[in-house]
Amino acid sequence: MDTKIKVENLTKKFGNREVLKNISFDVKKSEVFVIMGGSGSGKSTVIKHIIGLLKPTSGKIYIDNVDITSLKDTELIEFRKKIGYLFQEGALFDSLKVWENVGFYYLENTKMPEKDIYNLAKEKLALVGLKDVEDLYPSQLSGGMRKRVSLARAISYNPEIILYDEPSSGLDPVTSAMIDKLILKLRDELGVTSIVVTHDLESAFSIADRIAMIHKGVIYAIGTPEEIKNHPDPVVQQFIRRSPEGPITEELMKELNNNLKK
Numbered sequence: 001m002d003t004k005i006k007v008e009n010l011t012k013k014f015g016n017r018e019v020l021k022n023i024s025f026d027v028k029k030s031e032v033f034v035i036m037g038g039s040g041s042g043k044s045t046v047i048k049h050i051i052g053l054l055k056p057t058s059g060k061i062y063i064d065n066v067d068i069t070s071l072k073d074t075e076l077i078e079f080r081k082k083i084g085y086l087f088q089e090g091a092l093f094d095s096l097k098v099w100e101n102v103g104f105y106y107l108e109n110t111k112m113p114e115k116d117i118y119n120l121a122k123e124k125l126a127l128v129g130l131k132d133v134e135d136l137y138p139s140q141l142s143g144g145m146r147k148r149v150s151l152a153r154a155i156s157y158n159p160e161i162i163l164y165d166e167p168s169s170g171l172d173p174v175t176s177a178m179i180d181k182l183i184l185k186l187r188d189e190l191g192v193t194s195i196v197v198t199h200d201l202e203s204a205f206s207i208a209d210r211i212a213m214i215h216k217g218v219i220y221a222i223g224t225p226e227e228i229k230n231h232p233d234p235v236v237q238q239f240i241r242r243s244p245e246g247p248i249t250e251e252l253m254k255e256l257n258n259n260l261k262k
């Protein structure tokens with residue numbers, strides 16, 4: 001299968017804190033690749049590099065064999081058209097109506113008549129299970145509905161790649177399951193390549209073709225859901241068993257003690 005995204009020896013420092021440590025992985029075309037890990041492990045930082053919002057301290061990122069870390073800003077903007085990005089916090093424009101948020105790409109980049117953009121927005125909203133909300137403002141919606149509007153915007157221009165940062169956070173279980181189904185539908189019907197960042201184990205294991213487990217900026221395991229379930233690493237096992245005891249907790253306690261001593 002063709003490689004769509006290649007992350008090669010990615011290291012990121014904020015000041016002198018190294019939050020990503022020599023990370024490498026490939027995502028194949030039409031694959032659903034899940035990045036799983038605890039809070040603060042570096043998941044969002046990885047996908048912000050893939051969309052070019054952050055520049056690596058060292059390492060390379062290739063999309064369709066193009067090294068995006070060396071693109072000029074104008075080239076990067078053009079390249080981003082391939083990529084839809086669902087921000088963790090939704091990031092809607094509060095002063096724009098729902099349909100204008102969903103159709104933002106077309107309003108900004110095309111001469112498409114507003115009526116057509118409005119209809120397209122309605123169609124994308126229906127795909128995420130929303131009806132009769134196009135004329136409302138984001139502040140008039142619940143958190144879960146806002147998240148779905150962001151998703152409708154991320155898929156509005158039919159991107160080849162979609163990056164989802166915590167798609168199920170703030171959603172009820174039924175809506176989360178619906179989003180999971182949509183991720184698979186986009187893969188199966190349109191061949192979309194997806195990277196899904198999550199700490200929702202149930203969702204991760206149900207949608208992933210492959211899973212990468214990241215902890216403290218290091219990838220501990222990459223494999224199919226079955227391979228991850230059977231992975232021998234104690235960090236991976238503690239995470240997937242949701243066990244309160246194990247190396248993750250021990251490290252945390254050590255850090256707490258060190259901080260108390262300071």
Ligand SMILES: Nc1ncnc2c1ncn2[C@@H]1O[C@H](COP(=O)(O)OP(=O)(O)OP(=O)(O)O)[C@@H](O)[C@H]1O
Nearest residue numbers: 014019037038039040041042043044045046088199
């Ligand atoms: N712009 C930034 N400046 C400084 N530190 C940052 C910045 N962005 C992220 N970090 C740090 O990098 C680490 C990884 O953050 P990141 O948001 O990637 O984690 P995450 O795995 O997505 O966590 P969560 O599941 O809680 O969203 C954290 O310790 C965070 O404080």
